[in-house]
Amino acid sequence: MNPSNYLYLSAVLFAIGALGVLVRRNAIVVFMCVELMLNACNLAFVSFSRVHGNLDGQVIAFFVMVVAASEVVVGLAIIMTIFRTRRSASVDEANLLKY
Amino acid sequence: MSTFSGALTHAADVAPAAVAASGLFSLTWLLIGFPLAGAAVLLLWGRRSDKWGHWLGVLASAASFVVAVVLFFGMLGQADDSRTVRQHLFDWIAVGTFNVPFDLRLDQLSITFVLLITGVGTLIHIYSVGYMSHDPERRKFFGYLNLFVASMLLLVLADNFLLLYVGWEGVGLASYLLIGFWFVKQSAAVASKKAFIVNRVGDLGLSLAVMLMFITFGSVTFDGVFAQAGSASESSLTWIGLALLLGACGKSAQFPLQSWLLDAMEGPTPVSALIHAATMVTAGVYLIVRSNAIFNAAPTAQTVVVIVGAITLLMGAIIGCAKDDIKKALAGSTMSQIGYMILAAGLGPVGYAFAIFHLVVHGFFKADMFLGAGSVMHAMNDQVGMRRFGTIRSWMIVTWITFGAGYLAILGIPPFAGFYSKDRIIEAAFSRGIVVGLVTVIGAGITAFYMTRLFVMTFHGKKRWTDDVHPHESPSIMVVPMAILAVLSALGGFLLAYNNAIFEWLAPVTGFEEPHLAISSLGMEGISLVVVIAGAALGWFLYDRRPVAEIAPAGNFLTRAARADLYGDAVNEAVFMRPGQYLTRSLVWVDQRVVDGAVNGVAATIGGLSGRARRMQTGFTRSYALSMLGGAALVVAALVLVRL
Numbered sequence: 001m002n003p004s005n006y007l008y009l010s011a012v013l014f015a016i017g018a019l020g021v022l023v024r025r026n027a028i029v030v031f032m033c034v035e036l037m038l039n040a041c042n043l044a045f046v047s048f049s050r051v052h053g054n055l056d057g058q059v060i061a062f063f064v065m066v067v068a069a070s071e072v073v074v075g076l077a078i079i080m081t082i083f084r085t086r087r088s089a090s091v092d093e094a095n096l097l098k099y
Numbered sequence: 100m101s102t103f104s105g106a107l108t109h110a111a112d113v114a115p116a117a118v119a120a121s122g123l124f125s126l127t128w129l130l131i132g133f134p135l136a137g138a139a140v141l142l143l144w145g146r147r148s149d150k151w152g153h154w155l156g157v158l159a160s161a162a163s164f165v166v167a168v169v170l171f172f173g174m175l176g177q178a179d180d181s182r183t184v185r186q187h188l189f190d191w192i193a194v195g196t197f198n199v200p201f202d203l204r205l206d207q208l209s210i211t212f213v214l215l216i217t218g219v220g221t222l223i224h225i226y227s228v229g230y231m232s233h234d235p236e237r238r239k240f241f242g243y244l245n246l247f248v249a250s251m252l253l254l255v256l257a258d259n260f261l262l263l264y265v266g267w268e269g270v271g272l273a274s275y276l277l278i279g280f281w282f283v284k285q286s287a288a289v290a291s292k293k294a295f296i297v298n299r300v301g302d303l304g305l306s307l308a309v310m311l312m313f314i315t316f317g318s319v320t321f322d323g324v325f326a327q328a329g330s331a332s333e334s335s336l337t338w339i340g341l342a343l344l345l346g347a348c349g350k351s352a353q354f355p356l357q358s359w360l361l362d363a364m365e366g367p368t369p370v371s372a373l374i375h376a377a378t379m380v381t382a383g384v385y386l387i388v389r390s391n392a393i394f395n396a397a398p399t400a401q402t403v404v405v406i407v408g409a410i411t412l413l414m415g416a417i418i419g420c421a422k423d424d425i426k427k428a429l430a431g432s433t434m435s436q437i438g439y440m441i442l443a444a445g446l447g448p449v450g451y452a453f454a455i456f457h458l459v460v461h462g463f464f465k466a467d468m469f470l471g472a473g474s475v476m477h478a479m480n481d482q483v484g485m486r487r488f489g490t491i492r493s494w495m496i497v498t499w500i501t502f503g504a505g506y507l508a509i510l511g512i513p514p515f516a517g518f519y520s521k522d523r524i525i526e527a528a529f530s531r532g533i534v535v536g537l538v539t540v541i542g543a544g545i546t547a548f549y550m551t552r553l554f555v556m557t558f559h560g561k562k563r564w565t566d567d568v569h570p571h572e573s574p575s576i577m578v579v580p581m582a583i584l585a586v587l588s589a590l591g592g593f594l595l596a597y598n599n600a601i602f603e604w605l606a607p608v609t610g611f612e613e614p615h616l617a618i619s620s621l622g623m624e625g626i627s628l629v630v631v632i633a634g635a636a637l638g639w640f641l642y643d644r645r646p647v648a649e650i651a652p653a654g655n656f657l658t659r660a661a662r663a664d665l666y667g668d669a670v671n672e673a674v675f676m677r678p679g680q681y682l683t684r685s686l687v688w689v690d691q692r693v694v695d696g697a698v699n700g701v702a703a704t705i706g707g708l709s710g711r712a713r714r715m716q717t718g719f720t721r722s723y724a725l726s727m728l729g730g731a732a733l734v735v736a737a738l739v740l741v742r743l
Contacts, residue, residue, distance in 0.1 A: 018728055021721070021724050022721055022724060022725055022728070023721075025721075030720075030721075091719075091720045091721060092719060092720075092721070094720070095717070095718035095719050095720075096718060097718055098716050098717055098718030099713045099714060099716045099717075099718075
């Protein structure tokens with residue numbers, strides 16, 4: 001199968017993720033879109049690894065997964081706390097930190 | 100002019116080398132030490148010395164006078180060529196090869212001044228004990244007087260121009276403090292400030308002269324400068340001479356820096372007598388005579404000196420004619436007489452000794468008359484307007500006699516002192532040229548007129564004072580100094596000029612040359628005597644035969660001009676003060692609008708822009724995400740473009 005197709009898929013997934021981050025208000029959904037973007041990146045890394053015939057891309061994909069996992073731990077905790085105090089998970093309502 | 104250049108070499112030949120002070124002459128420093136210690140005690144000890152402070156002041160000045168007399172007789176015992184003594188006190192400024200020692204120079208010229216300063220100074224100290232007896236600040240007054248005497252002695256004893264400058268500034272300070280002694284009076288405070296500021300202009304000239312000497316000769320000591328004066332270029336000598344003249348003009352109230360002296364009469368009368376008549380204002384004459392080696396080699400500068408002296412001589416005399424304030428009339432006279440001295444000093448070796456001679460006898464008779472004026476003021480409830488005096492002779496016979504001696508002396512009636520000194524200057528002036536000579540003769544005539552006016556308005560005529568005034572003779576502590584000065588005014592000229600004694604005494608320092616005249620000296624004296632008597636007769640006719648108005652009449656154009664000090668203040672105001680004010684105001688405007696405007700404008704712009712930029716921090720997470728995405732897209736686009 002042509003590796004370009006994987007890259008196209010990766011680009012589409014990344015675009016969907018980015019769009020989701022920009023348009024959705026629910027913090028959980030925004031968070032999931034971020035994960036989607038990370039995994040789109042992972043797909044691109046793995047595809048390039050296959051195209052170039054070395055393992056660097058695959059190794060980096062593992063690093064990304066580790067980072068994503070730790071991010072989930074911290075991020076979910078923050079979202080939980082916000083939800084507990086404000087009874088809402090909307091990212092637009094948590095806007096106190098400004099000029 | 101041929102005699103002139105002949106005299107030049109004559110003066111240069113005789114400049115004797117100074118010998119180190121030893122024996123008797125190692126006491127020289129005490130001359131300054133006594134009054135300086137007196138000033139220190141009186142000014143630092145404070146009110147604790149109020150009771151005896153004035154006597155300490157008198158003692159300090161008298162001790163200095165005794166030392167001066169001892170040194171004078173010591174000097175008489177020396178041979179002519181070893182009379183110049185230098186006392187090295189310490190190294191003052193030593194920078195590399197440039198070395199200014201703190202040296203005192205005692206020679207014929209400086210001992211003459213020292214005797215005048217300490218002698219007249221002591222008499223005026225004694226007089227002040229009586230004159231200031233009702234003043235609560237009398238001790239401070241004596242402290243300042245002692246400070247003045249010390250500074251003036253430093254001025255005339257200094258062996259280099261830098262040390263002379265210290266004394267020069269010291270007398271300026273003392274003059275400022277004493278003019279403004281009654282500083283609660285607005286007019287006195289303003290007058291002291293005016294004197295100080297006008298003197299700064301002159302002091303600038305002196306400091307420029309010292310700097311020019313350093314550039315030209317690499318030295319500021321008298322010996323170092325005068326020895327090389329012959330070899331320097333004439334233009335630099337002329338500039339040094341003109342800068343020295345500017346300094347002399349400031350201190351001696353000569354045109355164009357004359358305006359402060361009339362206002363300086365706001366000070367107590369003994370101050371006017373000591374500082375603004377007898378000693379400090381003659382410092383300019385000393386400076387020019389001391390620097391004779393420079394002026395001898397710079398004929399242009401000498402001509403300017405003569406012109407300045409001639410202008411001031413006439414200006415002072417004209418102002419003296421119109422003033423109704425007895426002290427201001429005397430101040431105009433002082434200006435005029437110093438004009439005579441400056442003029443004589445500008446004539447070269449033919450005039451130096453005459454200038455100093457006139458300076459000394461002027462110190463006698465003008466101090467005498469100022470003390471007399473103070474005595475009259477003392478009796479008349481401190482009034483100064485002569486239109487309210489009249490017939491005081493009957494109440495104050497001693498003051499009348501002593502003042503009369505000074506009056507006859509300044510007129511130049513033989514055998515009073517002024518006859519010997521002023522006629523010598525007139526003769527010397529005629530040997531320079533007919534115009535200069537005529538100016539001095541006319542000046543003598545005007546002098547006779549205004550002094551007669553002053554004398555008869557005060558002592559003769561009709562009683563014009565109000566009923567609350569009770570004239571009485573002053574206490575003897577004031578009368579005795581006046582009497583001594585009156586005797587000196589009467590006999591001093593004859594004694595000093597006997598056998599040309601003072602001229603030959605001064606000759607090793609100043610050079611001396613008899614003036615060459617077209618007509619005999621006796622004829623010259625006759626002419627000036629006729630002019631003087633004519634002036635005096637006119638004054639007597641106008642102010643004794645006719646009644647004197649108690650309120651000054653409007654007067655003609657010349658009278659009004661003379662009352663306004665010949666518009667000296669008006670010119671200064673129009674030419675210097677107003678433009679200066681406009682200049683500073685425009686500078687303030689530029690500073691506030693342009694400089695501050697630019698700085699404040701930049702700050703305000705940056706502040707405003709930051710305020711706008713802050714608005715980008717909205718607090719909405721998704722807008723941050725959008726800007727991150729946009730930024731990332733830009734970076735990628737840039738990378739792609741670079742790769743292409």
